[in-house]
Each structure stands twice: as C-alpha cells, then as structure tokens.
Amino acid sequence: MVRGNRPRERLGRLAFRSAVVGTFVFMVLPIAMVLWLSFFSNEILSLPPEGYSLRWYSEMLGQRQFIGGFWTSLNVALLATACGLLVTTPASFALTRLKFPGREAILQFLMSPLVVPAIVIGSALYMSFVEFEVRTGLGIAGSTWGLAIGHVLITIPWSIRLITANLIGVDTSVEEAALSLGAFPLVAALKVTLPLIWPGVVAAALFSFVVSFGNLEISLLLVAPGNTTLPIAILQYLQWKIDPTIAAVSALQIAVIGTGLLVTDRFVSLAKVV
Amino acid sequence: MATVALDRVNKRFGDFVAVEDFSLDVAEGELLVLLGPSGCGKTTTLRVIAGFADASGGSVRIHDRDVTREPPYRRNIGVVFQNYALFPHLTVFENVAFGLRRRHIALSEIARRVERLLALVKMEALAQRLPKQLSGGQQQRVALARAMVIEPDVLLLDEPLSNLDAKLRHDVRHEIRRLQQMLKITTIMVTHDQDEAMSMADRLVVMNGGRIQQMGSPQDLYLRPSNHFVASFIGQANFLEGRLDGDGSRFVTRSGLAIACAPSSPQAQSLMIRPEAIERVDASASGPNVLPATVEVVTYLGSTSELTLRLAGNETVLVTQPSNNDSQRSYRAGQSLCIRIDPASAVGIAAA
Numbered sequence: 001m002v003r004g005n006r007p008r009e010r011l012g013r014l015a016f017r018s019a020v021v022g023t024f025v026f027m028v029l030p031i032a033m034v035l036w037l038s039f040f041s042n043e044i045l046s047l048p049p050e051g052y053s054l055r056w057y058s059e060m061l062g063q064r065q066f067i068g069g070f071w072t073s074l075n076v077a078l079l080a081t082a083c084g085l086l087v088t089t090p091a092s093f094a095l096t097r098l099k100f101p102g103r104e105a106i107l108q109f110l111m112s113p114l115v116v117p118a119i120v121i122g123s124a125l126y127m128s129f130v131e132f133e134v135r136t137g138l139g140i141a142g143s144t145w146g147l148a149i150g151h152v153l154i155t156i157p158w159s160i161r162l163i164t165a166n167l168i169g170v171d172t173s174v175e176e177a178a179l180s181l182g183a184f185p186l187v188a189a190l191k192v193t194l195p196l197i198w199p200g201v202v203a204a205a206l207f208s209f210v211v212s213f214g215n216l217e218i219s220l221l222l223v224a225p226g227n228t229t230l231p232i233a234i235l236q237y238l239q240w241k242i243d244p245t246i247a248a249v250s251a252l253q254i255a256v257i258g259t260g261l262l263v264t265d266r267f268v269s270l271a272k273v274v
Numbered sequence: 275m276a277t278v279a280l281d282r283v284n285k286r287f288g289d290f291v292a293v294e295d296f297s298l299d300v301a302e303g304e305l306l307v308l309l310g311p312s313g314c315g316k317t318t319t320l321r322v323i324a325g326f327a328d329a330s331g332g333s334v335r336i337h338d339r340d341v342t343r344e345p346p347y348r349r350n351i352g353v354v355f356q357n358y359a360l361f362p363h364l365t366v367f368e369n370v371a372f373g374l375r376r377r378h379i380a381l382s383e384i385a386r387r388v389e390r391l392l393a394l395v396k397m398e399a400l401a402q403r404l405p406k407q408l409s410g411g412q413q414q415r416v417a418l419a420r421a422m423v424i425e426p427d428v429l430l431l432d433e434p435l436s437n438l439d440a441k442l443r444h445d446v447r448h449e450i451r452r453l454q455q456m457l458k459i460t461t462i463m464v465t466h467d468q469d470e471a472m473s474m475a476d477r478l479v480v481m482n483g484g485r486i487q488q489m490g491s492p493q494d495l496y497l498r499p500s501n502h503f504v505a506s507f508i509g510q511a512n513f514l515e516g517r518l519d520g521d522g523s524r525f526v527t528r529s530g531l532a533i534a535c536a537p538s539s540p541q542a543q544s545l546m547i548r549p550e551a552i553e554r555v556d557a558s559a560s561g562p563n564v565l566p567a568t569v570e571v572v573t574y575l576g577s578t579s580e581l582t583l584r585l586a587g588n589e590t591v592l593v594t595q596p597s598n599n600d601s602q603r604s605y606r607a608g609q610s611l612c613i614r615i616d617p618a619s620a621v622g623i624a625a626a
Contacts, residue, residue, distance in 0.1 A: 171357065171359060173356075173357060173359040174360075174361060176324075176326050176346070176353070176355070176359070177355060177359040177360075177361070177420075178361070178372065179325075179326075179345070179346040179347050180325075180346045180347070180349075180351055180421075181372050181373030181376060181420070181424060182347050182350070182373055182376035182377055182424065183347055183372070183376050184347055191372075196362065196363060
C-alpha cells in the first residue's frame with residue numbers, strides 16, 4: 001500500500017485501489033450477470049428486463065437432462081474426489097518422505113494432466129475404453145465409473161501439489177518422535193502426520209470436486225445418452241436454444257460449488273491452506 | 275554390562291565422513307554426554323543410535339541385542355528433540371500416552387503411568403492443554419515425560435536445553451539430572467555447551483571432525499586433556515609452545531623459560547596451564563615455578579578478576595584470581611608481581 005499524502009502518493013494509492021476493485025469486478029461480474037439473468041421473465045435475452053420471475057427455475061426442473069446431469073455430475077465428482085485422494089495422499093507421502101531415483105520425474109509426470117489438453121486426454125481415454133471393451137466385454141465408456149476415472153486424472157495435479165506442500169511443511173522430527181515411541185510408519189502417518197496435513201487434504205478434496213464438477217472436455221467423449229454430466233447438458237441445450245433456463249442451471253452449479261466452499265471453510269480456514 | 279555398545283560405527287554422506295570409527299560403551303544408568311562443536315558428528319551419532327540414520331559401517335547394540343538394522347520403532351528408545359517435537363494436535367496427556375498406546379497397555383495402567391510422569395515433571399495440572407498453550411520450558415518437560423514414560427532402554431537427548439533462556443537452562447539441567455538418576459535411565463545427551471556437559475555428565479565424550487578426541491570423567495578431561503583440541507574446548511587454557519626436557523617433568527618454552535610440569539607424553543608440543551592454576555605469590559617466595567610477571571590487562575568480573583600477564587620470556591598468560599576488593603591491593607595494568615604455576619596442573623599436550 002502506498003503511504004503518505006503527496007500528490008504522487010495519492011495517485012499511487014488511487015491506482016492501487018482501482019486495480020483491486022477492477023480485478024474484483026472482472027471476477028464477480030459474469031457470475032452476478034448469470035444470477036441476474038436467471039430471474040428475467042423475457043425469453044429473448046435483452047436489457048433492461050421486462051420483469052422478473054422464477055419461470056426458468058421451474059423450466060429447469062422440468063427438463064430431465066438437467067436434473068439427471070446434476071446427479072451424474074455430483075456422483076462423478078464425489079467418486080473422482082474420493083478415488084483421487086486415495087491415490088494422491090499415499091503418493092504425496094512417498095514423494096516427500098522417501099528418496100528414490102526418478103522422484104522428480106514422477107512428480108512432473110503426475111503434473112502432466114495440466115499440460116496435456118483435456119480433450120486429448122478424453123479422446124485417449126475413450127479409445128482405451130473401447131479397446132478394453134472389445135477385449136473384455138466390460139463397457140466403461142459411457143458409465144459413471146468411466147467418467148470418474150477420467151476426472152481422477154485431472155484432480156491428481158491439484159491434490160499432489162496441495163498435499164505435498166503441506167507434507168513439506170510438517171516438521172519431520174515430529175514423525176521421528178512417533179517412530180521412536182514405537183509407532184509403525186503407517187501408524188505414525190495416520191495418527192500424527194495426517195491430522196497435521198488435514199487442512200491440505202480438505203483443500204485438495206475441494207479443488208478436486210470443483211475441477212471435476214465443472215469439467216467439460218474430458219466428459220465430452222465419455223458420456224452416453226441418459227448418463228450426461230451437467231456441463232454437457234448445458235452445452236447440448238445451448239446448441240438448440242438460448243434462453244434464461246441456462247442461467248438458472250448455471251445458478252444451480254454456482255450454488256453447489258459455493259456451498260462446498262462455505263462448508264469446507266467451516267472445518268478448515270481456506271484462507272490458511274490455499 | 276553395557277546398555278549401549280557402539281562398535282566402530284561409521285556414517286558417511288556421499289564423500290563426507292560424518293562419524294568415523296566410533297566405539298563406545300555406555301553403562302547402565304549412566305549419563306553420557308557427547309560434546310563438540312557443530313558439525314563434529316555428535317548429532318549424527320545420536321541419530322544412528324536412535325535408528326533415524328543407518329550406520330554405513332560398524333554395529334549398534336542395545337542390551338546386547340544387535341539393533342544396527344532395526345528401525346527406531348523396534349529399539350525401545352526415548353528421544354527428546356531439540357525443538358521438542360510434541361504432537362501439536364494432541365493434549366499433554368495424549369502426547370505422553372502416545373508411546374504407551376503403541377505398546378497396547380491397559381487403559382488404567384496408561385493413565386496411572388502418564389499421571390505419575392506428569393507429576394514428576396510437575397505438569398499434572400496442565401494435562402489437558404495443547405502444546406501451543408505451553409511455554410518453552412513446559413513443552414520441554416512434556417517432551418521429557420513422553421520419552422521417559424515408556425521406560426526406554428536408553429534415553430537420547432539432542433541439545434535439550436538450547437531453546438531455553440539462560441535462567442531456565444540452569445534449573446532444567448538439575449531437573450533432568452534428578453529425573454535421570456531417580457529413574458535410573460541410561461542416557462546419552464548431545465550438546466555443544468561445555469558448562470552443560472561438565473555439570474551433568476557422568477562421562478564425557480569430546481568429538482571433533484567425526485572422531486572421538488577423548489573420553490572420560492569431567493575431571494579427567496579438564497585436568498588431563500589428551501590433546502590441544504580437548505584442552506581448548508573444555509574450559510579456558512593457556513598454551514605455551516615449546517618441548518619437554520629431560521625426564522619429561524620439565525618443559526622448556528620457545529623463549530627458554532623452564533617450567534616444572536606433571537609427567538607428560540614425550541610428543542608434547544605445548545604446555546597447558548589452567549588460569550586458576552596460577553597464583554600470585556610474594557616476591558620472596560621460593561620453590562619451583564616462581565616467575566616474575568607484568569600485568570597487562572585487568573578484567574573485573576565480580577567475585578573473580580581475569581588478569582593478562584606477560585612473563586619474562588614475552589609469553590602472555592591468562593590468570594583467574596579472586597577479586598581483591600580492597601582498593602589498596604587491587605590489580606592495575608603495568609604492575610609487576612610474582613606468580614607461581616602449580617607444577618601438578620601444568621600438563622604437556624600433543625598437537626592433535
């Protein structure tokens with residue numbers, strides 16, 4: 001912050017405040033617009049609105065693909081989050097506590113879903129699933145599990161980063177103290193280290209959930225008729241029609257993620273971990 | 275029988291040799307101190323005994339059981355860390371109970387033993403606090419209780435006093451010694467503080483450069499240091515360069531000053547004299563080692579004064595004398611006087 005009362009300092013302060021407010025508006029405005037639009041009564045989007053109504057919310061509830069999409073997305077996001085944490089928590093322990101050749105390479109490899117375009121990951125998974133189905137007769141493509149497997153991939157970089165960062169912050173002498181008192185390494189990890197990195201694990205869960213719930217590109221190739229995620233349902237609807245139903249659906253998605261954030265914040269102060 | 279026996283333990287990190295050929299027997303109930311400057315390998319030695327670091331060579335035995343390849347959780351050791359390393363999410367009670375719970379002891383027995391230890395370290399009133407609600411001294415006492423409650427075969431203390439303020443450090447020294455003797459726990463402590471080491475140890479091991487320099491009682495090391503490093507690391511010492519003469523009980527300095535000394539090793543290259551082994555005498559005094567000297571610097575320290583004296587051969591020595599608070603007889607720079615060096619306290623020292 002710029003201190004002082006000279007003209008240059010005042011100007012500096014003004015510039016700083018404008019930048020803060022500008023960035024904030026830039027981030028909030030689209031969300032606010034969507035929420036506002038969802039209450040317009042006119043079918044064709046135009047400003048100013050002719051009036052306000054809850055018509056689009058009841059419209060949304062009447063559309064099976066949105067309700068079905070919402071449940072599929074919720075299921076997939078919860079599955080992907082749970083499976084992701086089951087993989088990334090032990091992996092993070094190994095990456096931070098053990099020394100083995102190729103450690104750095106493995107860490108970079110686990111970050112790769114951030115680098116590879118998601119649509120490429122989706123295509124690759126689709127082809128693999130089809131190949132798998134041809135050989136075994138088990139259809140994964142189009143199932144909730146197939147979607148969850150795809151989404152686990154994109155949650156991995158986030159979880160690994162958050163959990164390893166927390167693990168590095170834990171004083172290793174605390175773990176050594178547990179070992180010296182007779183705790184087996186697994187007991188030490190569960191009774192001592194895990195409670196200490198819990199905020200990081202919660203943050204990782206939250207990020208995983210958000211990333212999965214909003215994902216479009218990977219899901220695109222892995223959904224099947226009748227088993228569609230919410231973002232895909234929105235996309236399909238948009239191809240035919242633009243009316244505030246979409247805004248209502250978006251409001252629903254914002255509400256789910258917002259609730260997730262608030263509930264998490266009750267347990268772990270998010271300001272501390274992210 | 276030795277409780278802990280190290281046999282030619284080595285520890286290398288790549289090319290760096292942290293500990294070399296370290297052999298040591300620690301007796302039952304003994305408090306042994308590893309003393310040395312930072313980087314001398316004392317903490318590494320402690321970590322090898324604890325099992326946090328693998329020995330590159332040699333063996334570690336605890337109660338005649340070879341534990342060289344055993345992980346820490348199968349060694350039955352208690353460790354007090356420099357930063358205490360309490361479990362921040364557990365109460366004082368649960369911190370102390372942690373080791374007992376791992377040993378599947380009956381709950382009533384756990385409560386009894388934890389309460390006994392907390393009472394011993396005077397922490398019973400704070401059993402339900404979390405570590406962050408405790409002062410440094412309190413945390414340290416919890417760390418001690420946590421390490422002692424499991425009745426370890428050996429208690430390892432890594433610079434246990436370095437995070438306490440000076441006043442507290444003094445009290446905790448006695449506290450640790452009292453508990454250790456009461457519970458008769460074989461203890462190995464690491465420190466770089468010679469006062470701490472001297473005041474607590476049954477036996478001292480002075481280390482430097484990964485090697486044992488000398489091992490013995492505090493008195494042995496103070497009065498008969500085996501080399502220049504030990505002599506200078508423990509207490510203050512004057513060193514006069516020169517060589518032994520005749521039968522080894524006379525030392526001749528480079529400037530030709532002859533001083534009668536305790537029988538010393540023929541390789542001695544310097545003569546060590548502790549500052550308190552030099553006393554002021556009357557000019558009429560006779561006998562060995564009475565030398566004239568001139569006062570150069572006087573430092574008043576309250577009950578004692580430190581004098582820097584210049585001898586006839588141009589050597590300077592540091593002398594500690596009781597302060598003469600009678601202004602008539604107080605010391606002043608430039609003053610000439612006579613001193614006597616106690617021959618039994620003048621020891622010839624080899625270079626390294």
